[in-house]
Amino acid sequence: MTTPAAGLRRHARRPEWAGRNYTLLTAAAIVTSLGTHGALIAAAFAVLQSGGDGGDVGLVAAARTLPLVLFLLIGGAIADRVPRHRVMVAANALNCVSQGLFAVLVLAGDPQLWQMMLLTALCGAGQAFFNPAAEGMLMSSVSGEQAGRAFALFRMAMHGAAIGGAALGGALIAAVGPGWVLAVDAAAFAVAGALRAFLDVGHIRPRQPGGGLxxxxxxxxxxxxxxxxxxxxxxxxxxxxxxxxxxxxxxxxxxxxxxxxxxxxxxxxxxxxxxxxxxxxxxxxxxxxxxxxxxxxxxxxxxxxxxxxxxxxxxxxxxxxxxxxxxxxxxxxxxxxxxxxxxxxxxxxxxxxxxxxxxxxxxxxxxxxxxxxxxxxxxxxxxxxxxxxxxxxxxxxxxxxxxxxxxxxxxTKEVATGPAVTxxxxxxxxxxxxx
Incomplete structure (x- = not known):
């Protein structure tokens, strides 16, 4: 049985607007930001260490961006058609596999440019499906007039992790090489995907059957x-x-x-x-x-x-x-x-x-x-x-x-709690x- 004192202690630890889904989403975003921002640096150094030049670095970067642009709209439609957390977990799984294979190639030595471009493109495709689903899931996890504060805290945590990830990634590249940083990013995607698998979508009403994608x-x-x-x-x-x-x-x-x-x-x-x-x-x-x-x-x-x-x-x-x-x-x-x-x-x-x-x-x-x-x-x-x-x-x-x-x-709160609409x-x- 939950006592009033226990309820007060929980309230003191976590604000009312920071519910279970919000906490899981924030924790997962911190993990992936730590890994990804180091991996972006590692990918560039992996290209250079394999004998590539600035133009090759640009090609690998473009290979990530192009699928992101091409598949974003499809990713958004799918995320509104099936449970969003499933899309997020599937995208994390794809990113985990692609970054893991990238790490293996680099650690084994002599990765080819086309291989690095292909694996980076898979990572970009995963992000194209992940981003709309993640944004929709975050917005549906908060409510009321404290939504702005929740979004600010989420972004602050994500940016802080990004700064730390870039600094840590740079240090690890110097110490152990880019391949291990890519391996850490693959592990981060695995951990984040596991966290997102526990998201609760019971509050989201089932989608009505539509006319297709x-x-x-x-x-x-x-x-x-x-x-x-x-x-x-x-x-x-x-x-x-x-x-x-x-x-x-x-x-x-x-x-x-x-x-x-x-x-x-x-x-x-x-x-x-x-x-x-x-x-x-x-x-x-x-x-x-x-x-x-x-x-x-x-x-x-x-x-x-x-x-x-x-x-x-x-x-x-x-x-x-x-x-x-x-x-x-x-x-x-x-x-x-x-x-x-x-x-x-x-x-x-x-x-x-x-x-x-x-x-x-x-x-x-x-x-x-x-x-x-x-x-x-x-x-x-x-x-x-x-x-x-x-x-x-x-x-x-x-x-x-x-x-x-x-x-x-x-x-205002008064307007927000007015008559419900479908x-x-x-x-x-x-x-x-x-x-």
């Missing part, structure tokens, strides 16, 4: 395209992610090499960005802006600053401050965005809408990184960086003309509620 995708598109704030911000981020990615993954290392003293200063700047994301998540655990999309969108403007700082270029101290502030800003947007999706999107559409969100946000990234080199040759590096900064400012200013972006408000009624009336 294509019909599910069409329904998801209708849900996505019917909300100007949703597709407007995704269109904005298709540009923002592309140009910021090009600036930081292509131009940043070049500026560091030529003008800042090498990889060390660039690593310091990236670490400052990571610390900023932790600070932003901590801020959002306390701050609940009423007009959440307006607050989040205004915080996208600072993402132009790193490209501008690299164009000058600022010394490493100034660049690190800029990167730290941009990390805070993007985290404010990220929590506000997740809170808006959680509040406005029907539960049975969460994974499909998330898939369209992911797809729109990353679709232009491979093209932007591929064109970064030719753009530098045509316009010059400094001019290309200023162009990246200007594009961030322009598309962010443009999305502020969407009324729903400016006016969508966080619901999922179908919720989907049909969502646009009207934004006005």
């Amino acid at each position: 294509l019909a599910d995708l069409q329904d998801g598109w209708k849900e996505f395209s019917s909300r100007p704030w949703l597709w407007g911000i995704v269109a904005q981020f298709s540009v923002v992610v592309a140009v910021v990615g090009a600036a930081e993954s292509v131009y940043g290392p070049l500026v560091a090499r030529d003008e800042l003293g090498g990889a060390g200063p660039w690593g310091i700047a990236l670490a400052a960005f990571g610390v900023g994301t932790l600070g932003g998540a901590l801020l959002m655990m306390r701050w609940k802006p009423r007009r959440m999309l307006l607050a989040g969108t205004l915080c996208v403007f600072p993402l132009a600053a790193p490209a501008a700082a690299l164009a000058v270029p600022l010394p490493v101290a100034g660049l690190s401050v800029v990167m730290l502030l941009s990390g805070v800003a993007i985290e404010v947007f990220g929590v506000a965005w997740m809170t808006a999706l959680h509040q406005e999107i029907p539960e049975d559409m969460l994974s499909r809408v998330s898939a369209y969100d992911w797809f729109g946000s990353v679709a232009m990234l491979p093209l932007a990184t591929a064109l970064a080199g030719p753009a530098e040759g045509l316009f010059g590096r400094r001019e290309s960086l200023w162009g990246c900064a200007v594009l961030v400012v322009l598309v962010t200013a443009a999305v502020l003309f969407v009324p729903d972006v400016r006016n969508l408000t966080r619901r 999922p179908s009624a919720d989907a049909e009336g969502a646009v009207g509620r934004l006005g």
Whole structure:
């Protein structure tokens, strides 16, 4: 029998909004972030140790990104059709096998480029199915006005693990080589998959029989395209992610090499960005802006600053401050965005809408990184960086003309506990509620 004192002790240990599913999801995300961010570094060093060059590293990176883009929409539709935790566990299993085989090849010596590309592509395909399912599962695991705080804590834990994973991965690569870091990542996927197998989906009502995968995708598109704030911000981020990615993954290392003293200063700047994301998540655990999309969108403007700082270029101290502030800003947007999706999107559409969100946000990234080199040759590096900064400012200013972006408000507890609606009624009336 549970005593009142025992109940009080449990409450003191864990907030009311941090239920069993949320705790399992957070623990699993920490485990995979620790492994994956070290493995990303290990994969690059594995290519170089096998005799590859920078172009080969780029090919392996592209092999991960391309399946992610190609399969995201299908992954979202499947995650709304079958229990999401099963999709997550299956994706983790695929990632575990692919990274384990990658580790074996590297440890055995002489891995071939095509083998590394194939295994990395399998890992990217797994992420394409995992990401929409995971986002939908996380959003369905919290409720009420504390959802923003829950999302902030989740992201803070994940970012902290990512920073630790990158640092630990770098140290392990130097000590024992990239193959063992890839093996650790495979083990991390196995542990995370085991944790996610215990997720409870009993609170999610069974899906109604539909007209097939294509019909599910069409329904998801209708849900996505019917909300100007949703597709407007995704269109904005298709540009923002592309140009910021090009600036930081292509131009940043070049500026560091030529003008800042090498990889060390660039690593310091990236670490400052990571610390900023932790600070932003901590801020959002306390701050609940009423007009959440307006607050989040205004915080996208600072993402132009790193490209501008690299164009000058600022010394490493100034660049690190800029990167730290941009990390805070993007985290404010990220929590506000997740809170808006959680509040406005029907539960049975969460994974499909998330898939369209992911797809729109990353679709232009491979093209932007591929064109970064030719753009530098045509316009010059400094001019290309200023162009990246200007594009961030322009598309962010443009999305502020969407009324729903400016006016969508966080619901109060009183409104949230009002008359219940069915999922179908919720989907049909969502646009009207934004006005």
